[in-house]
Amino acid sequence: MNNHVKQSQQDIDGKNAAFWDTLCGSLLAQELGISDDSEQSLKKFDDWYFEFYPYLFTHIPFAEMKEKRVLEVGLGYGTVAQKIAEAGADYKGLDIAAGPVDMVNLRLGRGQLKGEAVQGSILQSPFEDEFFDWVVTIGCLHHTGDLAAAINQVHRLLKPGGEAMIMVYNACSYRQFQTSPIKTLKRWLAKPDGIEDIGAKSGDRHSRAAYDTNPDGDAAPQTEFVTLGELAVMCRKFSACSIVKENIGQDGMFRLVSRDHALRYGKLLGLDLYCRLKK
Numbered sequence: 614m615n616n617h618v619k620q621s622q623q624d625i626d627g628k629n630a631a632f633w634d635t636l637c638g639s640l641l642a643q644e645l646g647i648s649d650d651s652e653q654s655l656k657k658f659d660d661w662y663f664e665f666y667p668y669l670f671t672h673i674p675f676a677e678m679k680e681k682r683v684l685e686v687g688l689g690y691g692t693v694a695q696k697i698a699e700a701g702a703d704y705k706g707l708d709i710a711a712g713p714v715d716m717v718n719l720r721l722g723r724g725q726l727k728g729e730a731v732q733g734s735i736l737q738s739p740f741e742d743e744f745f746d747w748v749v750t751i752g753c754l755h756h757t758g759d760l761a762a763a764i765n766q767v768h769r770l771l772k773p774g775g776e777a778m779i780m781v782y783n784a785c786s787y788r789q790f791q792t793s794p795i796k797t798l799k800r801w802l803a804k805p806d807g808i809e810d811i812g813a814k815s816g817d818r819h820s821r822a823a824y825d826t827n828p829d830g831d832a833a834p835q836t837e838f839v840t841l842g843e844l845a846v847m848c849r850k851f852s853a854c855s856i857v858k859e860n861i862g863q864d865g866m867f868r869l870v871s872r873d874h875a876l877r878y879g880k881l882l883g884l885d886l887y888c889r890l891k892k
């Protein structure tokens with residue numbers, strides 16, 4: 614489906630709830646030979662996850678979350694959820710799909726960890742203003758259909774002085790330059806204002822599939838890509854904002870390079886923008 618055809622938010626939410634019910638990471642779990650949700654299988658998945666994204670420990674300061682009210686938005690396989698709860702946080706998880714919510718509640722219950730996950734959208738979340746000390750949301754807000762509104766919700770939910778870590782996809786990564794060089798160059802050079810238009814910049818099926826596919830090969834229903842400048846504009850309500858690029862896939866010019874080596878180029882050309890915010 615071409616995303617330039619305006620879809621209603623209800624339509625997007627329904628598609629997201631169905632698509633992401635199959636846990637994000639399921640394809641990988643299959644490749645790792647994981648076929649159940651036993652403690653041993655989840656540990657295998659989590660070990661892979663943190664080894665594959667080693668910089669997560671730099672961007673998510675788990676130890677600082679002890680005894681803090683932490684909201685995670687977009688839960689997937691629940692790896693980050695478990696780490697936050699194990700750090701001693703008062704954890705809340707929010708996801709639009711039932712599968713990730715069930716997975717996180719399974720993990721919390723099994724580990725007798727404090728907190729719970731609930732089903733719902735960050736665009737209409739059930740939490741009151743200024744409730745959380747921390748919000749962590751990795752690879753989620755760009756799927757909601759309204760990234761700018763989702764970031765405003767993160768701002769609303771944080772206490773004054775509260776902090777957030779948001780990861781979203783970079784519109785000017787090496788992958789975008791490879792697939793659409795002229796379009797990406799124009800985007801890179803464009804002034805990052807006019808953010809009302811950013812919602813119209815959702816990726817087409819091909820670019821969405823390059824980032825997120827389910828085991829049936831379908832692409833995520835909705836993915837917005839932003840430049841670092843656009844993201845900074847969307848975060849302008851916060852008192853502090855610092856954005857770092859990370860992550861290189863094994864595609865295009867990096868397909869013959871080891872991941873360890875390729876990751877060194879992440880800060881320059883990375884696929885993902887890690888945005889640390891303070892209200």
Ligand SMILES: C[S@@+](CC[C@H](N)C(=O)[O-])C[C@H]1O[C@@H](n2cnc3c(N)ncnc32)[C@H](O)[C@@H]1O
Nearest residue numbers: 633637687688689708709710734735751753757
């Ligand atoms: C790509 S996965 C990322 C999961 C996890 N953070 C990770 O790093 O593996 C995106 C997640 O965001 C969730 N999501 C999508 N739209 C959402 C919304 N409007 N509100 C809350 N969660 C949403 C999906 O259900 C899915 O679990």
